[in-house]
Amino acid sequence: MAILALFIVNGAQAAVTADEAQKLKSELTPMGAERAGNKEGTIPAWTGGLKSLPGQAPGNHRPAIHPEDQVQFSIDSKNMDKYKDKLSRNLMATMAKYPNFRIDVYPTRRTAGLSQWNYDQTFLNATRTTTTNDGLTVENAFGGTPFPIPKTGREVLWNATMRITVPEMESVARNWAVMPNGDKVLLSELNMRVAYPMYDRNSSIEEYKKGPGFFSLTRSEFSGPPVKNGEMLLIRFPADTYTKKNDIWQYLAGQRRLRKAPNLDYDAPNPNTSGMSNMDESYGVSGSLDRFDVKLLGKKEMFIPYNNNNIALMKIDDILKPNFPNPDAVRWELHRVWAVEMTVKSGMRNTVPHRIVYIDEDSWNFALIDSFSADEKPWKLTYFNQYVCPDGPMVGLAGYFSLNLQSGTYLMEGEISGSPKPLNWVVKSPASYYSPDALAAAGVR
Numbered sequence: 001m002a003i004l005a006l007f008i009v010n011g012a013q014a015a016v017t018a019d020e021a022q023k024l025k026s027e028l029t030p031m032g033a034e035r036a037g038n039k040e041g042t043i044p045a046w047t048g049g050l051k052s053l054p055g056q057a058p059g060n061h062r063p064a065i066h067p068e069d070q071v072q073f074s075i076d077s078k079n080m081d082k083y084k085d086k087l088s089r090n091l092m093a094t095m096a097k098y099p100n101f102r103i104d105v106y107p108t109r110r111t112a113g114l115s116q117w118n119y120d121q122t123f124l125n126a127t128r129t130t131t132t133n134d135g136l137t138v139e140n141a142f143g144g145t146p147f148p149i150p151k152t153g154r155e156v157l158w159n160a161t162m163r164i165t166v167p168e169m170e171s172v173a174r175n176w177a178v179m180p181n182g183d184k185v186l187l188s189e190l191n192m193r194v195a196y197p198m199y200d201r202n203s204s205i206e207e208y209k210k211g212p213g214f215f216s217l218t219r220s221e222f223s224g225p226p227v228k229n230g231e232m233l234l235i236r237f238p239a240d241t242y243t244k245k246n247d248i249w250q251y252l253a254g255q256r257r258l259r260k261a262p263n264l265d266y267d268a269p270n271p272n273t274s275g276m277s278n279m280d281e282s283y284g285v286s287g288s289l290d291r292f293d294v295k296l297l298g299k300k301e302m303f304i305p306y307n308n309n310n311i312a313l314m315k316i317d318d319i320l321k322p323n324f325p326n327p328d329a330v331r332w333e334l335h336r337v338w339a340v341e342m343t344v345k346s347g348m349r350n351t352v353p354h355r356i357v358y359i360d361e362d363s364w365n366f367a368l369i370d371s372f373s374a375d376e377k378p379w380k381l382t383y384f385n386q387y388v389c390p391d392g393p394m395v396g397l398a399g400y401f402s403l404n405l406q407s408g409t410y411l412m413e414g415e416i417s418g419s420p421k422p423l424n425w426v427v428k429s430p431a432s433y434y435s436p437d438a439l440a441a442a443g444v445r
Contacts, residue, residue, distance in 0.1 A: 013132075016127060050111035062388065065388055083303070110362055114393050129141040150338070157289065157357065165392070167196055168425070213239055218233070220272075248262065249439055250271070265279055277413070295340070330385065389423060
């Protein structure tokens with residue numbers, strides 16, 4: 001399927017009409033994906049997603065998805081030209097750089113499924129949610145995908161950053177770097193608790209709008225390596241990035257000091273990766289996009305990581321190999337994705353000035369990102385391991401990889417393999433838990 005160029009509307013963007021929203025009950029899924037399969041039969045029709053995982057116990061890692069499936073074929077440098085219309089530019093550059101790198105393609109399983117409450121709220125969002133301030137502010141989004149029938153690139157990116165999840169979760173995740181010589185370096189281990197007021201089923205859009213305007217709240221405490229023990233971060237993500245930006249607080253254990261950290265934004269070095277990635281690259285695309293022109297390229301079929309629950313069951317030494325992650329660890333499938341181009345505005349700067357972002361149509365999760373240097377050379381390939389959680393229901397991430405094609409290093413961020421808390425659902429915390437005062441009170445070393 002060729003990428004379709006779509007018109008971009010600046011300023012305020014209206015919601016879709018009631019007639020158009022009815023497509024969410026017919027030709028589109030409740031989330032806005034194409035319900036039908038493709039004409040070749042290589043992408044099946046959506047039939048509601050995965051409802052359960054046999055053998056799953058609360059608090060444990062989710063079982064692998066369809067472990068009986070066999071690899072249909074593999075793609076590497078020798079045959080990538082045959083599939084180039086379904087491969088990203090930087091994925092092909094990776095294959096060219098590393099002849100032993102490959103992707104194993106499995107049967108496509110459209111497992112993304114959410115709750116009826118999420119579907120109902122998504123349907124309401126279709127006609128009530130709008131953007132203002134050139135797409136930097138989202139208004140009247142609650143409980144579901146903000147823009148299930150998107151018209152602009154910014155709307156698609158908002159769908160991914162506001163993707164449907166549970167009201168609150170906790171996790172222990174690690175961030176790794178693999179150096180060109182194959183050495184593995186633990187950059188950080190984090191005890192994370194994340195709340196999503198936007199997805200509180202005991203609330204309402206009226207109550208949500210009375211709040212401070214944060215759709216996501218993340219509180220993290222470093223538990224490794226030892227030099228970082230006791231450091232903490234509080235990040236509160238606003239739905240209005242035009243006036244608020246991310247609200248970030250940092251507790252420095254060595255100084256026993258809490259400080260507001262407004263500079264931890266845009267392309268500032270990310271402390272979770274010891275500066276080896278940027279803040280606005282965290283978990284896809286993060287923070288305000290006021291420094292970028294954003295263009296919706298359309299939809300296409302692409303090979304992306306999918307149904308990757310198995311990776312959370314593996315040992316880290318079996319995942320992280322020299323030069324690139326173990327190809328045996330990552331299941332790839334053919335899916336339809338939205339393609340969005342980000343280009344830094346004239347007169348602005350960002351160390352990653354050009355990106356093509358691919359987002360899964362079923363889950364609205366980030367799937368793959370191509371990043372280019374200022375001279376337009378392939379720089380980074382980032383791909384995301386989709387973690388299917390029917391017990392949410394939601395589709396999370398079992399970590400993601402970012403390969404630096406110029407330096408030869410690569411990262412694995414958000415790794416939960418062997419984690420004692422692999423995306424566990426928790427009872428709602430009081431609002432004060434996600435406050436700077438609470439962070440300061442918890443500060444110890």
